[in-house]
Amino acid sequence: MPPRPAKRPPRPLLLARRKLLLALAGAIVLVVVLVVASLAFRGSDDEGSAIVSTERDSSEYLDGIPQNGAILGDPGASLTLIQYEDLQCPICKQYTEGGFEGIVAEYVRSGDVKIRFVGLAFIGPDSEKALRYVLAAGEQGKLWQMNDTLYRRQGDENAGWVTDGLLENVAVELELDFAKLRTDASSASVTQTLDSMSAEATRREIPGTPWFYVQVGDGDPYEVRPTSLDFGAFESILDAARG
């Protein structure tokens, strides 16, 4: 009986290919598991974000609340919530559509709190154009309606979404005098307000938006850091400030 030939060890290239295939098979299984898990166990709209947004289509919740330039609410309110915002900031949009409405309903409408708007334009050119029109709307007593409406129409950052057409439509919707709005938006007065808001943010070293300060009476404003941007987080801050 002829001797059986000795079993040859696998060639290195074959061995390498085998290990690579093994790694690839493991990788494919892992990717499938991860993608399926990501789709199945992704956060819901409510829990993925700490902000609960509403699907509002108008600024009517602001109707009847006194406005004076950048201030919303009773000028005599002892508590002031100062908001630093950028009209292009998606988190500001979510806050405005969420927690802000609750604050207005529960604290501003009752005259306990007034809110001061401090607009910033650090994200890009669309931020400044939108901010100028928001400040200009303040000249016609509708800064907050303009602010709210532009957030609802917010586009992608610096995509050129703040068009003249959009601004004219918003002006018509809010019953603003568009010719005056356009003139005011490029006026020296609006430029001065914009610069002073920017200087205030720089002085306070505001790291981003939305950012908040609270002022009790004429005291020094102090920074507050809500744990989330929903109404509940502000409720505890404002109640604590009221004492």
Place this chain on the structure above:
Amino acid sequence: MGDRLLRGLVALVALAGVAVAGYLTYVHVEAAALICTGGGGCEQVQDSRYAELAGVPVALLGLATYLVVLGLVAWDSELARTLTAAIALAAVGFAGYLIVLQAFVIDAWCIWCLVNDLALVPLLALLTVARLVRRETARP
């Protein structure tokens, strides 16, 4: 390229990954993640419903993956090399999925996520596969 050099490069890329994934984990869990800092769509991506997987931040999964890779590089056995390559290849697939999400679902780009998904992860896969193949073919 020798195995020692490849091993060092894998460790280097994994360390860079720890830094990037660590930063992304920090900004996700820190309350300051709820602000826009002018860094593009990072806030939108980090705040999206896909930023967590069963309650665990995806960035934290990335951080854990890079730490496991570092551990496997230190272990340095046949099995460790195969596992490292498998993990790195899986990371390429998952990074591709995350890029698709940013492009078509979230509609925003996070620059640090892209650094990870387009640079670090593919580089890690390339190096770990090269190491696996080279080790076998270089044997006498």
